[in-house]
Amino acid sequence: MTDTIVALATPLGRSGIGTVRLSGPDAARIAERFCDSPGFEPRRATLVKLSDPEIGEAIDEAVVTFYRGLNSFTGEDVVEISCHGSPVVLRQVIDGSLRLGARMADPGEFSLRALANGKMNLAEAEAIRDLIDAQTATAARQAVRQMRGEISQTLSPVKDELLDVIVVLESALEFVEDDLPDVQTAALSERLRRIADELDRFAATFKAGHLIREGLRVAIIGHPNVGKSSLFNALLGSERAIVTDIAGTTRDQLHERFTINDIPISLIDTAGLRETTDVVESIGVERSRATMADADLVILMLDASVQTSDEDRQLIESITGLNYIVALNKIDKVPSSDIDRMVAAENSSLAFLRDKIVPISAKTGEGLEDLKAAIIEPFSPGDVDSTGFLITDARHHDLLLRARDEVLGSQRLIEERASEEIILVGLHNALRYFGEITGETTTEDMLTRIFSTFCIGK
Ligand SMILES: Nc1nc2c(ncn2[C@@H]2O[C@H](COP(=O)(O)OP(=O)(O)OP(=O)(O)O)[C@@H](O)[C@H]2O)c(=O)[nH]1
């Protein structure tokens, strides 16, 4: 027997409307205790006066909607009480529900119940989470496609083909006395190779999918006073960071989000790198180095108006293993012929960086569009059609690759004339991985882990 859960379905804080959601066998009974109306008509919004179930004092006026059993989001009786979005009122409704026997919902528990009651599969539930968390319209669009079942639909023909091969091998195991004839083995091997190729193709869309969903961490790094904070502000379009002509202005790191071509970018301004005896600044410098190491991309900034120094060369050397581009800043201070010479001349100290240099002026905005293009260029998936369906979840990507490896393993065994029993092991494993994507064969532990990434009230 399941219990009845309650949670705030809208964000915490003050708003026009705030909704408390109840799900479970007692949902309607509990909600009725708050209202002056006896019984709710399913799927009909009813305006009611809410009062405290124990002392009868007025709480608010609200619109209550009741969804009966299988017709609800969770597949159980659900009541949504939409009050005015006052944290005090919402608290009273939730506390009252708890006293009447409801329990506070765990993160993602509404979606988990929908899954348990067959209202959606796991990939679809994850898509709702992703839709709510989406940072851009493109990410939201992908989540909606997944919510509508596109993963299962796309995988379905591959899965059917795999099942077909399994059936052939299983029946050979049952009915064929000798080994399978050569022609049949060759045909099965070919079919498995095609399945593996299909899975590979599908998994490859993750590069674009991941980018659209998670975006990039980009850190601006360089010596003090080169203009890092100025660039940070220019890219964001707001005076977020303090800019002065004093070296060592930025100490704490600043993080802000913006987008380039609908790709979410998490931009980090850092403390200028230099040897320093100042305690606060040296902590900042330490952090800059750590940030640099786990950014997806480093923008190394140099000042075009000063001669490249040994320190610059050391800095460049220290990032050679990382993914980086060079922003040559303050070009407004130097004649453009000098810039050309610095970037293009064979004997220039920057010549070896040529392909990576983007001349800019954080002050005038010159070159910023080129810089934006250079930021996303190494990550642009090029050959992938980003209007098609994309794998956006690392869990799905991992399962697809595992399924592919199992299929390839079995294909090798077929070629080696292994027994059907051994070949079948890998194919059944692959089938199980498919099932884990949609949740058919996911263990209780896994489900708990996945749903803990949801927030309360979903
Ligand atoms: N002419 C010119 N001046 C710039 C440009 N970018 C930044 N500056 C100036 O350079 C000085 C330092 O700029 P910041 O953005 O504070 O430099 P920073 O790299 O963040 O410095 P720290 O935080 O100390 O590491 C300021 O006086 C800016 O106005 C530019 O493109 N052209």
Ligand SMILES: [Mg+2]
């Ligand atoms: Mg700064």
